[in-house]
Amino acid sequence: MRLHRNLCFAVIDGLHKIFNEGEYADKVIQQLLKRDKRWGSRDRGFVAETVYEIVRYKRLYAEIADVKAPFDRDNLWRIFAVWATLKGIKLPDWKYFTDTPTRKIKGRFDELSKIRKYRESIPDWIDELGEKELGADVWTKELAMQNEQADVILRVNTLKTTKQDLQLKLQSENIETEFIPDYPYALKLKERANVFMTEAFKEGWFEVQDASSQLVADFLDVKPGMKVVDSCAGAGGKTLHLASLLENKGQVIAMDIYESKLKKLKVRARRNGVHNIEMKVIDSTKPIKKLYGKADRLLIDAPCSGLGVLRRNPDSKWKLQPEFVDNIKKTQEEILEQYSKMVKPGGKMVYATCSVLPSENQNQIDKFLTSEAGKDFTFVKDNKILAYKSGFDGFYMALLEKKK
Structure with a gap:
């Protein structure tokens, strides 16, 4: 070379x-x-x-x-x-x-x-933290996987097409893909390519979304006609997935503290043929309080350390600081306590992060369930995804149900 x-x-x-x-x-x-x-x-x-x-x-x-x-x-x-x-x-x-x-x-x-x-x-402090929380053996394997180049994974937009048709359409544009067992909406690129230039992308047939991340919307168990709140929507990858699972029936309320991210979601929603999303900027406690007891389903894709997605954001390990991780855990607790009030009796909620640390994941759920705000919820199931086992991003998701 x-x-x-x-x-x-x-x-x-x-x-x-x-x-x-x-x-x-x-x-x-x-x-x-x-x-x-x-x-x-x-x-x-x-x-x-x-x-x-x-x-x-x-x-x-x-x-x-x-x-x-x-x-x-x-x-x-x-x-x-x-x-x-x-x-x-x-x-x-x-x-x-x-x-x-x-x-x-x-x-x-x-x-x-x-x-x-x-x-x-890896910085010393992250190395020590990972070993402390996951044990030396698991942390060593996870770190090695987080240094591998991530695959490009697409999520088919079922409002517009099927996985089989998307695969054929991309093939006609010289992009080869393969199905991944147990990931119903995912196509993996055989070779890296700029998929954003394809006709299929411009027509809204797919979004780029890691396979682990694609499991979150499914975990929430939504049905057409429901009122679903995505409370930390960002630019809306999971929001769009929820909208497609609702088949454009019912309502998705996408909330975020950053208006700029919701504006990007608006553009993506148009391309995806999604028209049941309402955007709300969280600029005070008011938008949250207005929805108390109204949501059939609530997704809290909580802010986190991002230690499950270092493969995609390798620079984040140099930007991350110990005090940020301490502060984000407090934020996660506050969000769980406040946002969970939006779930109606009999409704369900998913708490998710792209971290692999138990202190940001199952420990937060345990703490929530023993708190005043969590006493009306029961734990249904969770999914702890490690990159070295799955081959995809590290993720966590827990499903809770509110008592009737």
């Missing part, structure tokens, strides 16, 4: 923005990919995958390169040289690579690979 100067410069610029300016990796990569119209899919793939790979293994590569944050451009080139050497790529005779100690790099890699926090490239 030959390194091309303009592509390598794009990678270095991207790393500078992510590591030194705190920008989000996915946004940076979107910008980088628009940089040169002459780039083909292979060029764009190189830029995106190299940036993600170096972000994923920042700690390991920086340790081998013997550089410390904040990284100046020379340091970023050193980190890049470590990545290339470990990939077996021949370094060109550019000034950035003079005196690269190739043999020393391989030796340091062998040495550091014996230590989990370096091998999996």
